[in-house]
Amino acid sequence: MEKKITIKTEIITLGQFLKLADVIQSGGMAKWFLGEYEVYINGEQDQRRGRKLAVGDKVEIPEVGVFVVAGE
Numbered sequence: 001m002e003k004k005i006t007i008k009t010e011i012i013t014l015g016q017f018l019k020l021a022d023v024i025q026s027g028g029m030a031k032w033f034l035g036e037y038e039v040y041i042n043g044e045q046d047q048r049r050g051r052k053l054a055v056g057d058k059v060e061i062p063e064v065g066v067f068v069v070a071g072e
Contacts, residue, residue, distance in 0.1 A: 004070040007055070012069070014039070015049035017059065021067050037061055 005021045012020070015030035024033050030049040038045055040060040041053065053059070055071040 002058070002066045002068050004068050006070045006072060008072055011052045011054050013049060014041070014046070014051040014053060014059075017053050017067075017069065018049075021059075023061065023064060037064065 003021070005017065007017075007020070014034070015027055018024045018030055018033060019027055024030060034047045034049055038061070039047060041051060042058055043060075053069050055069050057069045059067045059069070061067075
């Protein structure tokens with residue numbers, strides 16, 4: 001089941017998104033998390049914490065969950 005994560009801006013970085021989605025507790029954990037887990041954005045693997053996400057993007061993390069970026 002997909003979980004919708006609402007953002008208040010047009011774009012958000014992957015690192016900020018992981019924190020907003022409660023996948024990590026702090027922004028500092030993003031680099032470690034992305035080194036340990038495979039992350040797929042719209043079906044393509046991407047480990048860059050600065051990757052820009054926009055409304056409608058789908059983030060899949062095996063064994064963690066599936067998230068969709070939603071706008072206000």
